[in-house]
Amino acid sequence: MRRLLVIVLILMALVGVGVWWATKDAPAPAPVAPTAQGPEVTTIGKSVEGRSIEAYTFGQSGKHLLFVGGIHGGYEWNSVLLAYELIDYLKANPAVAEGVTVTIIPSANPDGVFKVVGKEGRFSAADASTDADTLAAGRFNANEVDINRNFACKWQPTSTWRSKQVSPGTQAFSEPEARAIRDFVSKSSPNAVVFWHSQANAVYASECEAGVLPQTRAVMETYASAAGYPAILSFDAYPITGDAEGWLASIGIPAITVELADHTSVEWEKNLAGTKALFALYSK
Numbered sequence: 574m575r576r577l578l579v580i581v582l583i584l585m586a587l588v589g590v591g592v593w594w595a596t597k598d599a600p601a602p603a604p605v606a607p608t609a610q611g612p613e614v615t616t617i618g619k620s621v622e623g624r625s626i627e628a629y630t631f632g633q634s635g636k637h638l639l640f641v642g643g644i645h646g647g648y649e650w651n652s653v654l655l656a657y658e659l660i661d662y663l664k665a666n667p668a669v670a671e672g673v674t675v676t677i678i679p680s681a682n683p684d685g686v687f688k689v690v691g692k693e694g695r696f697s698a699a700d701a702s703t704d705a706d707t708l709a710a711g712r713f714n715a716n717e718v719d720i721n722r723n724f725a726c727k728w729q730p731t732s733t734w735r736s737k738q739v740s741p742g743t744q745a746f747s748e749p750e751a752r753a754i755r756d757f758v759s760k761s762s763p764n765a766v767v768f769w770h771s772q773a774n775a776v777y778a779s780e781c782e783a784g785v786l787p788q789t790r791a792v793m794e795t796y797a798s799a800a801g802y803p804a805i806l807s808f809d810a811y812p813i814t815g816d817a818e819g820w821l822a823s824i825g826i827p828a829i830t831v832e833l834a835d836h837t838s839v840e841w842e843k844n845l846a847g848t849k850a851l852f853a854l855y856s857k
């Protein structure tokens with residue numbers, strides 16, 4: 574009996590060794606394929622109150638397109654939601670941006686947004702204040718500066734928004750939010766830049782001292798016709814100094830302003846069409 578038991582144990586050991594031998598070089602299970610290539614998220618600067626200004630970059634090759642929401646903060650919160658919606662869309666549909674690199678800075682004035690929505694990071698339309706004074710204050714950063722008057726194109730120590738005086742900062746790029754965009758642009762040299770605002774319902778070209786760049790005109794016409802907004806070559810309703818788009822023009826980078834039609838809707842289908850048209854223009 575005991576001999577039989579020893580033989581059974583030896584056989585079991587041999588079978589075990591055989592199984593180990595047969596499987597030891599088998600490939601490891603394949604990793605689960607990623608469902609979508611997530612964006613690279615970087616903090617490009619901090620606001621006056623220390624809130625992060627983030628950039629979401631999809632892709633690493635081809636021409637580089639930059640989209641910026643919320644430079645006028647809280648009362649243009651719909652431009653921030655539009656930017657977040659495009660981020661979500663590209664996460665789910667990365668093939669749409671094949672052939673280009675896309676960076677989205679969803680909230681360029683997070684202190685201004687905070688004044689109006691009262692929370693950090695992502696928010697929804699329901700969070701936004703409807704109080705007129707709160708909304709108006711949300712245009713500015715925590716130093717009460719209009720960031721879109723703080724760039725180095727025709728910067729002046731006094732500036733206007735419609736018939737009102739607004740603070741342009743103590744000098745060009747005095748504000749950390751403007752410096753964050755400047756430094757990101759210097760580092761990454763985008764081929765074109767789109768700023769989302771509200772609520773003039775049009776797409777505007779940009780210029781500084783040397784007129785509208787030919788490529789700016791192409792970018793404006795491409796976005797406007799795909800999205801169904803009027804295209805406006807030169808803004809002359811009132812003088813604007815120190816705007817970001819003008820600064821980009823001054824360094825040879827085409828930039829446009831896309832103004833949503835009101836302060837609450839993101840006009841998603843229109844802006845997705847405009848955005849895709851720019852992807853197509855730059856992936857050729």
Ligand SMILES: [Zn+2]
Nearest residue numbers: 645649770771
């Ligand atoms: Zn604006």
